[in-house]
Amino acid sequence: xxxTDAGLVARVLVDDDQHxxxxxxxxHQSSIRGLLRQLTRGDIAxxxxxxxxxxxxxxxxxxxxxxxxxxxxxxxxxAYNCFREDARKRKExxxxxxEQWQAEQDPQTVDAGLRHDLMxxxxxxxxxxxxxxLLCCQNGLSHDEAARVLEIPLGTVKTNVLRGREKxxxxxxxxxx
Amino acid sequence: xxxEMEQDWLDKKLQEAAPYIEDDGxxxxxxxxxxxxxxxxxxxxxxxxxxxxxxxxxxxYVLSDGGRFIIVEMFKVTTIPTVWVVGFALASGMLVMAxxxxxxxSKSGQIQS
Numbered sequence: 001x002x003x004t005d006a007g008l009v010a011r012v013l014v015d016d017d018q019h020x021x022x023x024x025x026x027x028h029q030s031s032i033r034g035l036l037r038q039l040t041r042g043d044i045a046x047x048x049x050x051x052x053x054x055x056x057x058x059x060x061x062x063x064x065x066x067x068x069x070x071x072x073x074x075x076x077x078x079a080y081n082c083f084r085e086d087a088r089k090r091k092e093x094x095x096x097x098x099e100q101w102q103a104e105q106d107p108q109t110v111d112a113g114l115r116h117d118l119m120x121x122x123x124x125x126x127x128x129x130x131x132x133x134l135l136c137c138q139n140g141l142s143h144d145e146a147a148r149v150l151e152i153p154l155g156t157v158k159t160n161v162l163r164g165r166e167k168x169x170x171x172x173x174x175x176x177x
Numbered sequence: 178x179x180x181e182m183e184q185d186w187l188d189k190k191l192q193e194a195a196p197y198i199e200d201d202g203x204x205x206x207x208x209x210x211x212x213x214x215x216x217x218x219x220x221x222x223x224x225x226x227x228x229x230x231x232x233x234x235x236x237x238y239v240l241s242d243g244g245r246f247i248i249v250e251m252f253k254v255t256t257i258p259t260v261w262v263v264g265f266a267l268a269s270g271m272l273v274m275a276x277x278x279x280x281x282x283s284k285s286g287q288i289q290s
Binding site: 016018021022025026029030033034037038048051052055056059060114115118119133134137138139140165168169172 | 187188190191192193194195197198199200203204206207208210211212214215
């Protein structure tokens with residue numbers, strides 16, 4: 001039987017079991033790397049460095065995980081903090097690397113033109129709206145969970161999601177018809 | 178209704194735009210950079226505890242002239258006046274009861290909050 005995230009965390013805590021932590025990384029790497037790629041506007045190398053940093057930081061601080069939220073929510077929060085610290089260091093966010101971004105996308109699942117427009121529209125959103133939309137609409141977090149990750153009030157998350165969605169809908173109006 | 182459909186459409190497209198990212202050695206890179214697990218001697222703890230207790234008992238026995246003080250103190254206890262024994266029993270009973278009441282009040286306060 002497959003162990004739950006909580007079971008794997010317990011193994012890391014009790015036995016310092018790095019294989020159990022490896023399983024946690026394997027389970028969550030895609031969503032964390034995906035979120036960071038979107039936040040860094042397609043800078044894959046930077047996003048992967050940040051994701052690596054986030055997982056190492058999570059391992060070092062795993063004793064502070066109290067199980068009040070889901071392990072994935074806790075990871076998102078660490079990853080978002082890594083991104084924010086890096087962005088603060090760089091002062092400004094890096095620009096979108098269109099070519100690399102397109103190469104990563106799979107044209108079979110969504111029309112490439114729509115995806116391009118969607119990514120472009122996302123990248124135009126202010127960071128607070130983009131983060132809220134990505135967490136809630138793309139990664140399926142509840143508003144409450146997103147508020148924990150972003151460390152902002154619940155009402156602000158709802159407003160940011162609503163505004164972000166409205167802007168995306170306006171930009172992509174032609175595709176929706 | 179239209180608004181909900183638009184919302185679903187947008188969420189669906191956003192989710193499709195985030196395909197699964199293959200591991201491609203990412204996990205291995207993370208594991209290589211983790212700090213080495215601490216060497217733990219937890220299994221030695223009970224042995225250390227038992228050994229320390231045995232040593233302390235042996236030292237006490239030797240330094241107290243074969244535990245002669247125990248016999249002396251036991252004799253003293255048997256000569257305590259009965260009123261003192263009753264008073265001591267009453268006092269300890271009340272102390273335990275007060276502790277129990279305080280614990281119950283604190284627990285009921287936690288449950289109510």
